[in-house]
């Protein structure tokens with residue numbers, strides 16, 4: 001394996017007493033065992049086929065192609081129907097996602113940053129939540145007839161494995177201390193429960209300030225939506241999908257001058273319990289903390305050339 005180097009030479013070794021985060025949270029293994037990451041990566045590689053099987057001459061290839069077409073049609077029908085739906089729960093219609101005319105793509109790109117310093121007394125408005133959700137995982141009306149791909153974010157195989165949940169702390173137009181699920185079809189929120197005085201920060205490794213921000217958006221992934229087609233490799237795609245959607249959220253927040261902090265430092269099972277998902281078929285992959293940034297987002301609007309001089 002080629003040794004990793006920086007432009008200035010060899011990378012410095014990590015500090016000797018570094019406690020990696022996963023070690024701190026209980027994994028014990030011997031150095032002789034390949035890491036889970038290595039095992040997973042090696043076992044989910046694709047290789048070029050040694051023999052090209054043509055569906056018109058080979059019965060196995062034909063059966064495979066037919067099963068794939070059938071599975072794709074079934075899954076697409078489900079995706080078009082809108083993913084997970086909580087039918088009997090009260091709903092809140094969201095306003096149309098909107099971005100200010102003045103916020104150019106360039107402005108959003110330059111303004112994208114992680115905000116952790118929030119104005120803890122300010123609420124976030126429903127329009128903001130609507131725009132963040134809509135442009136991350138909502139339906140793009142200009143693509144609605146484009147079967148298989150109709151959201152703002154790309155998705156492996158057009159299978160859309162993600163679900164979004166909104167924890168409202170202070171969002172005008174939503175109940176405080178309430179949990180909602182986002183239904184992209186119809187662009188609405190389903191009110192699942194209210195959680196009273198429970199501290200949301202207890203779900204996170206750090207960041208006690210989370211309790212006083214506007215909202216937390218949890219992104220979960222439903223692996224079986226991909227695994228029937230991609231097998232174990234599906235996990236790679238699910239995480240990539242989440243990255244695409246979350247980046248949209250970050251850019252929308254930047255365009256709106258709203259603070260957003262992408263977070264993975266959460267306790268998985270307490271989050272699963274909180275969302276009432278099983279933690280096996282549906283797992284939490286990402287959290288986005290949304291709030292009003294203290295002192296603004298610091299977007300000077302400076303151009304790339306200016307900043308890279």
Ligand SMILES: Cc1cc2nc3c(=O)[nH]c(=O)nc-3n(C[C@H](O)[C@H](O)[C@H](O)COP(=O)(O)O)c2cc1C
Pocket residue numbers: 112113114115116261262263264265266
């Ligand atoms: C996958 C991922 C996970 C992250 N998790 C956390 C987190 O748990 N807590 C946190 O404060 N920031 C988290 N961040 C934000 C990063 O620390 C931040 O993006 C990085 O320091 C670069 O700063 P910038 O986003 O302002 O460019 C995460 C970012 C990514 C992409």
